[in-house]
Amino acid sequence: MTRDNDATGRYNFAEIEEKWQKSWETEGLFRADEAGIGEKYYVLEMFPYPSGRIHMGHVRNYSIGDVIARYKRMRGYNVLHPMGWDAFGLPAENAAQKNNSHPATWTYANIAYMRGQLRRLGLSYDWDREFATCDPDYFRWEQLLFIEMFARGLVYQKVTTVNWCESCQTVLANEQVIDGTCWRCDQPVHPKKMNGWFLKITDYAEELLADLDQLSGWPEKVVTMQRNWIGKSTGLNCDFTVEELDCRIAIFTTRPDTVFGVTFMSIAAEHPLLDTLISGTAHEAEVRAFAERILVEKQRQSLAEEVEKQGIFTGRYCINPFNGQRVPIYVANFVLMEYGTGAVMAVPAHDQRDFEFAKKYQLPVIPVVVPEHQELSPDTMVEAATGPGMLINSGQFSGMDSLAAQQAIISHAEAGLFGKAHVTYRLRDWGISRQRYWGAPIPMVHCQTCGVQPVPHGELPIKLPEDAAGSKTCLPLHQRPDFYETTCPRCGEAARRETDTMDTFMESSWYFARFTSPGHQTGPLDKAKAGYWLAVDQYIGGVEHAILHLLYSRFFTKVLRDLGYLGIDEPFINLLTQGMVIKDGAKMSKSKGNVVDPHELIEAYGADTVRLFSLFAAPPERDLEWSSQGVEGASRFLNRVYRMIVQHRSMLENAEVIPDQLSEAGRSLHRKTHQTIRRVTESIEQNFHFNTAISALMELFNSLNASLGEDLHQRPESGVVRQAVAVLLQLLSPMVPHFAAEMWQLVGEENGLEKLPWPLFDAEAAKEDQLTIVIQVNGKVRSRLQVPADIDDNDLISLVMKDQNTVKFLEGNSPKKTIVVKKKLVNIVF
RNA sequence: GCGAGGGUGGCGGAACUGGUAGACGCACCAGACUUAGGAUCUGGCACUUAACCGUGUGGGGGUUCGAUUCCCCCCUCUCGCACCA
Numbered sequence: 001m002t003r004d005n006d007a008t009g010r011y012n013f014a015e016i017e018e019k020w021q022k023s024w025e026t027e028g029l030f031r032a033d034e035a036g037i038g039e040k041y042y043v044l045e046m047f048p049y050p051s052g053r054i055h056m057g058h059v060r061n062y063s064i065g066d067v068i069a070r071y072k073r074m075r076g077y078n079v080l081h082p083m084g085w086d087a088f089g090l091p092a093e094n095a096a097q098k099n100n101s102h103p104a105t106w107t108y109a110n111i112a113y114m115r116g117q118l119r120r121l122g123l124s125y126d127w128d129r130e131f132a133t134c135d136p137d138y139f140r141w142e143q144l145l146f147i148e149m150f151a152r153g154l155v156y157q158k159v160t161t162v163n164w165c166e167s168c169q170t171v172l173a174n175e176q177v178i179d180g181t182c183w184r185c186d187q188p189v190h191p192k193k194m195n196g197w198f199l200k201i202t203d204y205a206e207e208l209l210a211d212l213d214q215l216s217g218w219p220e221k222v223v224t225m226q227r228n229w230i231g232k233s234t235g236l237n238c239d240f241t242v243e244e245l246d247c248r249i250a251i252f253t254t255r256p257d258t259v260f261g262v263t264f265m266s267i268a269a270e271h272p273l274l275d276t277l278i279s280g281t282a283h284e285a286e287v288r289a290f291a292e293r294i295l296v297e298k299q300r301q302s303l304a305e306e307v308e309k310q311g312i313f314t315g316r317y318c319i320n321p322f323n324g325q326r327v328p329i330y331v332a333n334f335v336l337m338e339y340g341t342g343a344v345m346a347v348p349a350h351d352q353r354d355f356e357f358a359k360k361y362q363l364p365v366i367p368v369v370v371p372e373h374q375e376l377s378p379d380t381m382v383e384a385a386t387g388p389g390m391l392i393n394s395g396q397f398s399g400m401d402s403l404a405a406q407q408a409i410i411s412h413a414e415a416g417l418f419g420k421a422h423v424t425y426r427l428r429d430w431g432i433s434r435q436r437y438w439g440a441p442i443p444m445v446h447c448q449t450c451g452v453q454p455v456p457h458g459e460l461p462i463k464l465p466e467d468a469a470g471s472k473t474c475l476p477l478h479q480r481p482d483f484y485e486t487t488c489p490r491c492g493e494a495a496r497r498e499t500d501t502m503d504t505f506m507e508s509s510w511y512f513a514r515f516t517s518p519g520h521q522t523g524p525l526d527k528a529k530a531g532y533w534l535a536v537d538q539y540i541g542g543v544e545h546a547i548l549h550l551l552y553s554r555f556f557t558k559v560l561r562d563l564g565y566l567g568i569d570e571p572f573i574n575l576l577t578q579g580m581v582i583k584d585g586a587k588m589s590k591s592k593g594n595v596v597d598p599h600e601l602i603e604a605y606g607a608d609t610v611r612l613f614s615l616f617a618a619p620p621e622r623d624l625e626w627s628s629q630g631v632e633g634a635s636r637f638l639n640r641v642y643r644m645i646v647q648h649r650s651m652l653e654n655a656e657v658i659p660d661q662l663s664e665a666g667r668s669l670h671r672k673t674h675q676t677i678r679r680v681t682e683s684i685e686q687n688f689h690f691n692t693a694i695s696a697l698m699e700l701f702n703s704l705n706a707s708l709g710e711d712l713h714q715r716p717e718s719g720v721v722r723q724a725v726a727v728l729l730q731l732l733s734p735m736v737p738h739f740a741a742e743m744w745q746l747v748g749e750e751n752g753l754e755k756l757p758w759p760l761f762d763a764e765a766a767k768e769d770q771l772t773i774v775i776q777v778n779g780k781v782r783s784r785l786q787v788p789a790d791i792d793d794n795d796l797i798s799l800v801m802k803d804q805n806t807v808k809f810l811e812g813n814s815p816k817k818t819i820v821v822k823k824k825l826v827n828i829v830f
Numbered sequence: 831g832c833g834a835g836g837g838u839g840g841c842g843g844a845a846c847u848g849g850u851a852g853a854c855g856c857a858c859c860a861g862a863c864u865u866a867g868g869a870u871c872u873g874g875c876a877c878u879u880a881a882c883c884g885u886g887u888g889g890g891g892g893u894u895c896g897a898u899u900c901c902c903c904c905c906u907c908u909c910g911c912a913c914c915a
Contacts, residue, residue, distance in 0.1 A: 010869095221834050225910060228833070233914070253915060266915090307913075334913045344915045352831095353913055426914060546910080616855070617842060623908090625842060629856050637855085643870085682846090692844065695854035702854090709872095774850045779896045781850060819895055824849055829895045 011642040013606025016742040021122055023741075029754055030069075030124040034532045036078035042533050043069045043079065044512055046541030046549070049086045050110035050132070054117045056581040056588055056614070056626070057542065059598045063611045063735075064578060064620050064688065065540050066123045070734035071684055073124075074758040080533050082515040083118065083125040085111050085132035088139075088504045090168055090184060093438045093474050102466065103438040103474065107134060117599060121607045122737050129518045133507035138514065139440035140461030141524035142506060147443055147454040148563050154200045157452065162431060164192035169476075170434045171196060173503060176548065183548075196433035197442055197500060201555050205230055205425045207569075208554055217574030219621070222546045229547050231426025236410050238419025240265060240318040240345065243326065247276055249318055252340035252424055256413070257405040259322045260394035261347040261368035263358065266311060266332035268342040269294040274314070277329065283315035287331060294333045309334055309357045320345075321418040322409070323395060332357060340424055348384065349376065355384040368393050369402050430552070432503040437464065437474050439501030447488035447495040456489050462497070477501065508549055509556035512536050512571060525565045536572045540620075543577040550575070576688060579623035581614075588626070596626055608736035609635040615690040615735055638739055641701060641732075644708070645725065645743050651713045653748035655722035666717040667769075669707045673724045674766035676700040677759050680731045690735065700728055722747070730759050774825035775800050777809040793820050800826045 024030065045065035048058055069081035092103035099106065111132055118125070131138050149155045163172040165182040171194060176183040209230045212223050235254035242249060249265060267274065269291040278284045290312040311332040318329055334353055335344050348358035349367040358365055367376035371389040388402040397405050413419025433442070441462045443455040455462055465483040477483050477499035488495040510524070516533040517526035557571040580587045583594040601610050613634040618624040645652065662670060676696050683693035704724050713721045725747060733740035733753050744753040768789050773796065775783040783805035787796060797818055800806055806828065813830040820826050
């Protein structure tokens with residue numbers, strides 16, 4: 001290298017990154033062990049689906065996690081930072097069919113490639129713990145857990161109307177239907193009646209809701225979304241008897257205080273009692289046609305749009321058990337069969353939907369809850385009065401406050417045995433049956449005589465049939481007699497294996513726990529190890545999993561606890577939901593054609609630059625706008641640091657001990673060094689705002705450069721310079737680990753940077769001895785003053801009063817009031 | 831409609847419990863070194879102005895000596911839920 005090249009040179013990232021990755025690997029630096037020193041810290045990023053290549057979202061997610069992992073190690077924690085693969089799923093089947101090969105081949109090839117890409121980023125994972133969820137060694141334990149859940153009554157089968165995705169040829173869970181379309185392929189989802197397996201997540205609804213209060217380390221947004229998803233409502237269940245028929249219609253209401261205002265009853269088009277109500281009546285044909293039309297329309301417009309209220313009178317009446325009133329029964333298009341009881345007592349005066357319906361079909365409106373300082377008249381009301389108030393026209397309850405009346409009315413119904421207090425949830429049980437090949441088989445056997453039987457533990461795992469017979473390999477299991485033909489584990493007679501596979505969200509619901517003991521051969525988890533590492537201290541991933549994955553994982557954690565595997569209630573103590581990577585105002589996606597392949601970036605700039613850019617461009621929770629110039633900038637910064645170090649290498653190697661007495665410039669750099677330690681540490685500790693941490697480091701570098709320009713590195717203050725450089729590299733190392741390690745070696749350090757503790761902040765050194773005090777006159781900034789830090793108020797004020805600008809802007813007036821804010825400003829008011 | 835989070839230079843973004851608005855970076859401009867430079871170095875850079883002054887954190891009002899920060903009203907963007915009885 002010539003001198004000229006040194007001055008404008010660039011560091012050889014390809015060489016040094018490979019060098020350090022090898023070194024870390026041979027040393028096993030990131031292997032985690034329960035016997036490790038220090039408090040445990042488990043940091044985890046949401047593991048990827050092995051789609052083929054990593055994308056910018058991965059880079060961002062894993063860079064954030066890696067900085068945290070490396071930082072915590074430097075802070076003396078015993079850090080667990082694992083990585084694995086969420087490897088079951090549909091794309092593998094599609095690819096296999098296309099290539100006439102097996103999904104496993106495609107999946108494991110992708111894993112191998114992507115593992116290489118992650119290694120290339122220098123991420124500090126304990127690779128010894130890696131697994132893929134399609135490894136039989138993983139899903140065998142999931143099958144075992146399924147059987148144990150079955151034994152506990154948490155698993156059942158039922159025929160329901162499910163969400164069917166025609167293009168994926170499979171059922172979807174409610175959580176996987178987004179705006180009426182499939183979460184994976186965006187195609188419309190249709191209802192279909194099918195038999196399937198369900199997990200009783202609703203058994204845990206109350207706990208899942210209540211424990212949200214513990215999650216102070218989660219973004220409020222995610223907590224709110226989960227709370228809304230669980231959707232708890234409390235109220236009254238009660239029965240209305242149908243006139244002339246021996247049947248009752250059950251309703252649920254959150255407003256028992258309005259029961260005296262019921263003027264009709266509305267039921268869903270698919271309500272099971274509808275048939276009984278209309279068969280043999282004059283209304284039958286008309287109502288049936290209406291109901292069918294509504295159901296068809298409902299399917300078509302599953303998308304969000306305001307639909308006009310429609311209904312039809314069934315010809316039947318029912319009796320309000322509270323006042324004996326006879327009210328007509330309608331079929332209405334806005335009543336949901338899936339929620340409550342599928343029938344609603346209609347109170348037009350106090351419910352907007354009922355109000356609109358009543359106006360349209362000229363049904364009476366009877367106000368029964370009058371808000372304070374208001375009068376309600378059915379003739380003048382333009383909308384429903386949904387607020388609280390005082391009861392009128394409500395028999396013995398008239399005059400009561402609506403809140404108190406709710407309780408009283410529930411008690412009244414309970415005493416009269418026609419109603420009961422009730423809690424209902426929006427959350428549905430989790431349908432986990434999928435009709436696809438590439439998933440974990442549900443370990444059940446159907447026997448003609450013995451019914452449903454779980455597979456005996458000894459026979460696990462139930463593996464997927466693997467033959468090399470070309471395109472046949474991907475056939476759904478119900479088309480594979482070689483798979484489903486079996487014998488009953490109880491009676492030994494011929495029986496049929498369950499052919500559904502499990503929803504892939506099953507695998508991701510407990511992988512974080514398996515990472516604590518990935519090789520455990522006698523059960524899903526080594527309880528001691530899981531007990532040591534869990535819960536996850538910091539979890540990082542995209543907000544798109546706010547409900548699906550995060551809710552399922554919370555549920556599984558509680559189930560694992562109840563099965564005796566875990567001693568915790570919640571899996572993730574702190575959650576960071578990182579923003580999306582955006583380009584040209586839209587999320588990077590293949591369909592929009594705005595993807596940037598991180599692979600090429602790494603080739604062009606090196607892993608450290610790519611990491612630095614993704615950390616610097618935005619705080620982690622916000623969206624990150626892609627900028628090729630921003631990457632340039634990150635690269636430029638690292639090269640500047642490199643050139644400075646190369647240029648002053650020999651001085652840095654032979655630096656003096658920091659002397660007691662420092663020149664003004666020396667003191668200034670020393671101060672900046674310690675202020676930077678404080679700023680960077682606080683940025684990371686408070687909210688992982690690496691962008692401000694990096695800007696502080698850039699400032700330190702700028703000061704350092706300026707000091708060198710002023711020949712500060714001449715003895716004896718070379719020690720100050722050296723310390724500034726050392727601190728810069730140490731603080732940079734979690735973010736740009738290869739670069740920092742190499743520069744560390746370049747300045748003559750022997751010991752590995754990764755093993756050194758985080759630098760200590762010296763408050764004394766960081767203290768300013770001169771302060772800039774702002775002078776305001778009448779609240780406007782008029783001047784600035786340099787003063788010693790320890791100046792007392794009176795001296796300060798007299799200095800301020802002598803200031804030229806103070807005098808000028810006082811315009812000869814005498815001050816009425818003087819406000820002194822310590823170390824900040826003086827405001828003179830006249 | 832309901833819920834949550836945003837709106838600060840040309841751009842990404844800073845600003846601790848009310849106290850210097852615009853740190854840091856990008857872009858841009860000027861200069862230096864150069865045969866050349868999209869390399870590198872130095873300096874400038876909210877708007878307006880020759881300068882002082884003045885104006886300025888979505889808009890309007892309020893509290894305060896002082897408001898990006900607190901309060902009220904409104905506009906707007908993003909995300910989530912969407913007839914949940």
